[in-house]
Amino acid sequence: xxxxxxAITLNTFREAVRDRVLYxxxxxxxxxxxxxxxxxxxxxxxxxxxxxxxxxxxxxxxxILIGIFIGIGLVSKEIEKKTLYTILSRPVRRWEFIVGKYxxxxxxxxxxxxxxxxxxxxxxxxxxxxxxxxxxxxxxxIYFAVLEFLMITAVTLLFSSFSTPIFSAxxxxxxxxxxxxxxxxxxxxxxxxxxxxxFATAAAYAVPNFASLNVIGQVAHDQPLGGSLIVMNTLYALxxxxxxxxxxxxxxxxxxxx
Amino acid sequence: xxxxxxxxLSKDYPVGFWKKQLRPALKPLDLAVEQGETFGxxxxxxxxxxxxxxLLMGIIFPSSGSARILGKDFHDPEIKRRxxxxxxxxxxxxxxxxxxLLDYYAQLSGVPQTGRKQRISEMLDRVGLGDVGNxxxxxxxxxxxxxxxxxxxxxxxxxxxxxDEPMSGLDPLGRHxxxxxxxxxxxxxxxxxxxxHILSDAEALCDRVAVIHKGxxxxxxxxxxxxxxxxxxTEVIWEGASALGSVSNYAxxxxxxxxxxxxxxxxxxxxxxxxxxxxxxxxxxxVTPLHGTLEQYFLSRTSDQEPVRV
Numbered sequence: 001x002x003x004x005x006x007a008i009t010l011n012t013f014r015e016a017v018r019d020r021v022l023y024x025x026x027x028x029x030x031x032x033x034x035x036x037x038x039x040x041x042x043x044x045x046x047x048x049x050x051x052x053x054x055x056x057x058x059x060x061x062x063x064i065l066i067g068i069f070i071g072i073g074l075v076s077k078e079i080e081k082k083t084l085y086t087i088l089s090r091p092v093r094r095w096e097f098i099v100g101k102y103x104x105x106x107x108x109x110x111x112x113x114x115x116x117x118x119x120x121x122x123x124x125x126x127x128x129x130x131x132x133x134x135x136x137x138x139x140x141x142i143y144f145a146v147l148e149f150l151m152i153t154a155v156t157l158l159f160s161s162f163s164t165p166i167f168s169a170x171x172x173x174x175x176x177x178x179x180x181x182x183x184x185x186x187x188x189x190x191x192x193x194x195x196x197x198x199f200a201t202a203a204a205y206a207v208p209n210f211a212s213l214n215v216i217g218q219v220a221h222d223q224p225l226g227g228s229l230i231v232m233n234t235l236y237a238l239x240x241x242x243x244x245x246x247x248x249x250x251x252x253x254x255x256x257x258x
Numbered sequence: 259x260x261x262x263x264x265x266x267l268s269k270d271y272p273v274g275f276w277k278k279q280l281r282p283a284l285k286p287l288d289l290a291v292e293q294g295e296t297f298g299x300x301x302x303x304x305x306x307x308x309x310x311x312x313l314l315m316g317i318i319f320p321s322s323g324s325a326r327i328l329g330k331d332f333h334d335p336e337i338k339r340r341x342x343x344x345x346x347x348x349x350x351x352x353x354x355x356x357x358x359l360l361d362y363y364a365q366l367s368g369v370p371q372t373g374r375k376q377r378i379s380e381m382l383d384r385v386g387l388g389d390v391g392n393x394x395x396x397x398x399x400x401x402x403x404x405x406x407x408x409x410x411x412x413x414x415x416x417x418x419x420x421x422d423e424p425m426s427g428l429d430p431l432g433r434h435x436x437x438x439x440x441x442x443x444x445x446x447x448x449x450x451x452x453x454x455h456i457l458s459d460a461e462a463l464c465d466r467v468a469v470i471h472k473g474x475x476x477x478x479x480x481x482x483x484x485x486x487x488x489x490x491x492t493e494v495i496w497e498g499a500s501a502l503g504s505v506s507n508y509a510x511x512x513x514x515x516x517x518x519x520x521x522x523x524x525x526x527x528x529x530x531x532x533x534x535x536x537x538x539x540x541x542x543x544x545v546t547p548l549h550g551t552l553e554q555y556f557l558s559r560t561s562d563q564e565p566v567r568v
Contacts, residue, residue: 007365011351018353081349086410089315089343089420090366091335256318 012104052220055120060145071156072168109149147237154244161248179210262291266323298464299453306473307453342411346422352396367414401432421452469559476559498540
């Protein structure tokens, strides 16, 4: 990574870390995870299941929300406050700015996921008094959550590169919701005919497939996950993120900044 | 050598509901700035000064034309290692301290890590912020932010420095401090291109000025020449409007208020005119030699009616 890219990445990370709203979200998540054993107490015999579901869903959903929340302002805030003027008047390529911002937010979300995961495993240890091999499998779900972060960050950045923060948030969140039901969209496309089939298929492949990355139910029930799923999901998330980030770069390269 | 060469640079913005009409923000601009020159880019608000600077910095793209900075195309990213820029009313990452901000910009400008810390410390001392420590920028006053702005523009020791309204919004003390900073950059031979609508600052600092109005270049001049352009004229004020007829051949631009007359006269003809006034029993109130000012030049270039005579 060149020095300009790493400087933008680290500055984006530093901005997120020093943002007090981010701390509120983290505290909220930690409280939620810490209170998970209480859910178990009102669900006799299902302690672990509830704890795993609540804990992993929190890591995923709050990571996504933080990603959208910060991502929508990544570019627009720099334009609005004119900080971008002092960046682009230096030997910084526009693609370096976009990619640096992307890496910075991904780094933020990964660090958040690690902190939340530590909280989650502590709650699991308190609840079960020991950690087993099955608990190790839960890391796959956390890894898939990180893959979700790669994709949602790219999507949010794409919208942020040409739209206002509010519209970026609406578009990104809508795409997240649609992507969560990507499997249903593909099933619909398979069952449709004519033009509808064509449009539904195109839409099904265009939206990020968050459905395939959600394995919380499986790991909570100790169902095995194949190695090929991990490889395919990794490749898919990387390629999808790269393509969407490239789209953001293409838009930003041509954009006149006010 | 021309450090900045602007050739036919223009910018149009689409307006209207269908965005089919074009509104020119900058009409084709031709301008050249010499090495070591302090060049003032003057114009009222909305004249096209910031548009020009944004074009030169690659923040917006031109509709036509080109520019060369230090002999290279202005879009060449490598040229940006050798230029510095302070935007108008800059806002910086307020969660950073001044040393952190300068370190960030130094990295982006390719300042090597070796000696960077030392350079940042020296730079903060130079702009009078050596004692701010790790205080976040959100706690800085406007004047302090402007000084940080100058520091970030020169942290990589650029050869050409672009400043957009560097004194805008500052109190007299702040303006004085920034003026001193610009003067110190001028003293070490930097080429400075700065836009302003505060004419006294331009008059104090600039070697040459260009006046832009309504997106159009209205004139370029050497400040010393502009100052002397009104030399050789004297303003005379007297009481006795009836005497005006006898000096009408000498008195230029006479203004009569009641019985008081104000007129200018060529200095060579001053004695003759004063003698005539005495003969007419006019009571002399004042005789003042005139010096041209940048303000007069500016007003003459930005007036859309008859130009004011300097």
